[in-house]
Amino acid sequence: MKKLLPTSIVGSLPKPTWLSTxxxxxxPWKLEGDKLSEGKQDALRISLQEQQLSGLDIICDGEQTRQHFVTTFIEHLSGVDFENRKIVKIRDRYEASVPVVVDEVARQKAVFVEDAKFLRKQTNKPIKWALPGPMxxxxxxxxxxxxSREKLAWEFAKALNEEARELQDAGVDIIQFxxxxxxVFFEEVNDWGIATLEKAIEGLNCETSVHICYGYGIKANNDWKKTLGSEWRQYEEIFPKIQNSNxxxxxxxxxxxxxxxxxxxLIRGKKVxxxxxxxxxxxxxxxxxxxDTLRKALEFVDIENLxxxxxxxxxxxxxxVARGKLSALSEGAEIIRKEIAT
Structure with missing residues (x-):
């Protein structure tokens, strides 16, 4: 019987001090060459152990093998210049120095597949792998x-789909975008964002997920949240289209x-x-x-989908702090499981 309320984290965990600041x-990485490869695998093992010791049910790599959740994937594509960067405003919130698309983008080789195979060998639990979404x-x-943001998103979706299919073949159970x-960009989400995401999941048999948050707990994001008022209703703009997606x-x-x-x-029937x-x-x-958060959610999502x-x-x-939060997540889910069983 499938376990109720399977717990997991979204993606990244803190890296060990010997791997990066x-x-x-x-x-940036503190190691290079073969030592970096070995260090990443060691960090992945630690991340795995911390998730398992905390009682998590679905395991991920903690993003130990990548520097950034978006650019690490882009680094492996052709047509992108990482040397001559430009400053852009990301998510309409904060400025960052970013790579430049100078030619047609295409996936030259697998990006995370070997890392996923390594994780798969370390645990019998279901594993989840995160990829950046096209938008x-x-x-x-x-x-x-x-x-054209839309044209570029379609090209990224093709590259993501190639990677996702290989991750699935490597034994990944859930691929999260x-x-x-x-x-932030509601009109674009509804015009082409969902469509390009569906291109990225085309032909997959494993479970697929889209992660939509308000960002890491960094100052630019926290300051933006303060401007959103007493109710954050951004999800309302995009849920109807997601509800009808694959x-x-x-x-x-x-x-x-x-x-x-x-x-x-608004997304009743989807897993949440x-x-x-x-x-x-x-x-x-x-x-x-x-x-308490899970109890509130259960009014709007069936327990087998939570x-x-x-x-x-x-x-x-x-x-x-991260370790403490992992344990709290597991223990909180166990409270609800016991309530349901009685």
Whole structure:
């Protein structure tokens, strides 16, 4: 019998201090060459052990083998110049130095497939792998070739689909596409964002998920959240289209946010990864707080479709805080399982 309320994290966990500078996004590697390859695998083993010791049911790589959730994938594509960067505004919120599309983009070789095979060998539990979504990729670089966000997104979707098919063959059970941009560019999401995402999942038999959050707990994102008012209703703009899409699962930011939980009703029937851990604070939730978020969600999602999760990745947090949050997530889900069993 399938376990109720299978727990997981969205993506990243803090990296060990010997691999990269801690509590910092996009942090450069401290190792190089063969030592870097070995160091990444060691970090992946640690990430796996911490998830298993915390009682998580679906395991991921903690993004230990990549520097950034978007650009690491883009680095392996042709047609992108990483030397002559440009400054762009990402998600309409903060400026960053990004690579430039200078020619046709295409996937030359597998990007994460060997890492996924390595993770698959380490655990018998279901594994999940995160890829950047096409729209978020478009929003994380400067396009000097296609001059069209939509055209570039379709090209990225083709490359993502090639990678996703190989990840599936490597034994990945859930492929998650990270699309924080979906919370910002509503018209584009509905015009072509969902369509390009469906291209990225074309022909897959494994489960597919889209992760739509309000971003890492960094200052630019936290400042933006303060401007959103007492109710964050961004999901309302895109859920109807997602509801009609072929995506199996939707990963949401729910805990410690101002998202009205009843919006989940708009995706009734989909599996929902309910974010029950706030990654924008160092305070570790109590299991009861996690359980309370899950109870509220259960009014709008059937229990067999509820997957307790974190709001977003935990790369900027300390390892102790992240570890505490993992345990709180597992223990909170167990409270609800016991309530249902009685």
């Amino acid at each position: 801690p509590e910092k996004l996009w942090s 978020t990729m478009v929003d994380t670089l400067y396009d000097n070739h296609y001059k 990270d699309e924080p941009a979906f919370n 995506i199996d699962m939707v990963s949401l930011e729910c805990h410690g946010s101002s998202v009205p939980i009843d919006l989940i009703e 990864m309910v974010g029950a851990i706030d990654v924008a604070t160092n305070r570790i939730e109590t299991p009861e707080e996690v359980a 997957y307790p999760c974190t709001n977003c990745g935990m790369a900027p947090l300390s390892r102790n």
